[in-house]
Amino acid sequence: MTEDTLSDESRAERVMPIGEPPRNVREALRKVLWIVIWLVFLSSPIHDLAAGHHTAGATTGGALGLAAFVAIYLTLVFRNMGKGFTGPVVAVLVIVLCVLAVLLCLTLGSAWLGLFVYLSVACGTAFPLRVAYWTIPLTTAVMLLVGLHGGEREALNLVLLVLLIGFAMTGVRQLVRTTVELRKARATVAQLAANEERLRLARDLHDLLGHSLSLITLKSELAGRMLPDHPDKAAQQVTDIENVSRQALVDVREAVTGYRRPRLSGELAGAQVALTAADVIADLPTEPDLDGVAEESESALAWALREAITNVVRHSGARRCSVELIRRQTLDGPHLELSVEDDGSGGSGNGPGNGLSGLTERLEKVGGALDAGRTRRGFRLVARVPLGGAKGATGRPGGATGDTVGSGA
Template sequence: MSAMTDDRIEEAREDRLLRMGEPPRDLGEAWRKLLWILPWLIFLSSPVRDLAAGTHTPAATAAGWAGLAAFTGTYLALIFRNMGRPFPPRVLLCLVAVLGVLAVVLSLTLGGAWVGLFVYVAVVCGTAFPLRVAYWTIPLTTAVMLAVGRIVGAGDMWTMVLLVLLVGFAMSGVRQLVRTTVELRQARATVAQLAANEERLRLARDLHDLLGHSLSLITLKSELAGRMLPAHPDKAAQQVADIEQVSRQALVDVREAVTGYRRPRLTAELAGARVALTAAGVSPGLPAEPDLTGVPEESEAALAWALREAVTNVVRHSGARRCAVEVVRRQTLDGPMLELSVEDDGTGGPGNGPGNGLTGLQERLEKAGGMLEAGRAGRGFRLVARVPAAAPGHVGSPA
């Protein structure tokens, strides 16, 4: 995948509000993660109302507020920290134990209004522990809550049992989803690195094959010219002419190799477009690998540039939810053409006329013998790029 495609994917990823499974990058993201956690503190409303009602002695009320603050702080530390940099196992076990003890003590001393604290214990068990541990700690937490609820006479305990089990195992599933997301992100980076390494090796092999023979021949003819120069200047001049010819051909070969190395490929851009659109939260509708048989390399490269520019505009400016890409062959009066269309349902950006990207893209397509159409289409924006599907002078069959 090309460097520009990687940059586009990274920019789309950076635009997301929250990065699952990763620590906050800055204070602003830390606050956004915290705001995502705070609504789940709704189960603390019952203990807060119990303390505010004034049914306990002043000493019990003060102890209740202190215990509730300690419980909430421990819970937030466990959940917030384990988003990116988990605690060491021993520290984690100690904090979960403290959370469970606080839930038991507060419920037994202050009444049934506090049994909702066990929901947070189950959440921590599901998010902080491995699956094999969460599978027995969540039911254990539920059993302890049921026993405590029976002792303090809490009502509707079976609803709380169901709630604790569902929330605990649901958070365990979310944790596995986060882990899978992180692993996929790492695997994607590894694949991109391997692809870049393979491309470097290919270029190295091409340059070796191209220059090895040419440089050996130049060295040999230079030695011959040096030996012939005193006695046979005409033959030495012929050797020098041969050296010039070989050098020019080697230069042409190197330029062609480097051009092929830098030329974008349509299949690679389609794969990059899928990743970029998905990372930006846009639903991609992409075709299967197109048939590029007989399509000139210049035409394919021009379409690849068009797809890259179009997807970049969708990701950065459109605010779209869906993006459809089609690659089809058409028979026109000008001969067989390969057509790329990119259509989204977004706003299309500020709408102050074509930008530098579209202007440069139109020039690139015209140089390849193609054309560009771009503008509003219904409730979205549509870009259509056409290039010759056959080399000049070659008559293609209609699709």
């Protein structure tokens, strides 16, 4: 998975956040559309008003009452997307909704019993859970009592709906709360990981450069004192300074190379994020067994996994992707095998891509091998590295670019 592949940030930009207020006009319109769809239960009251069964005064009063009911309901629902009202304000608004629902049903008939559905939703979304658990059944009981006035059959038909939709909203609230808590926990873990990484970098830099820089400073002061009277000894000190600085430079370069080397566990976590963001069903190992695997070999497998997942996300059009890590005994000795298989096309071309060639070179440098090609069900990439150290390794793996893997990548 490359840096520009689907990441948490890019995913968050496209997915409407759960439990958070809309961040822009587009998200606000999407949430409004989702809420407006559920106003379908207002079709009966609107049809009743349009049918002309009531006097002009009753029709006008019903229209005004319905408008007030919808306005209060939407205010409660929209406000709960962000910072909700305080408890007393919520209680007053729900009581007003209840009074409007009762008055409209008693004066205009059973066609208005659907308003209690919205009252139940308001109780489930706006009240604390301990309050919602008894106000939802109370709303149902009030609807039944109102229904006895002339719409008992309609009221009985709505009992189950009013109860279920109210308690369903309490479940949705708990799901939203859990999602928000998980998002905060993930951000906290990421921050702690970043802090730990900064501390590790600080320790490594101190260990790498602290002694070398102190020695360079000491020898520089000594050379300065020796220069007037003992120039030959001063020259020797300058030579020592040069040697120490060169070794420090080598140490820093090796450390930076180690920082940049990908790790298989990190690539597996990144692959899970990328596949999930691309709506690909992922089957990945959680804890890879890397006993006996050299760092160079692990790095080569990590590169193979990164490029393979990049191909799956960008070009394959796959719906499923499975990753396996298997230890195999071959004629050349024990090997660790990484298999990435998907049900997509594997790419758009017919020849091997640059990414595939680069991975082959990386694996060959650590004594491994790469097999990739189409199968009956999609595309499969298999990377193998020897266990117990790299065979025939000539140096650190290199040569692969960030190009995608696959036929014609």
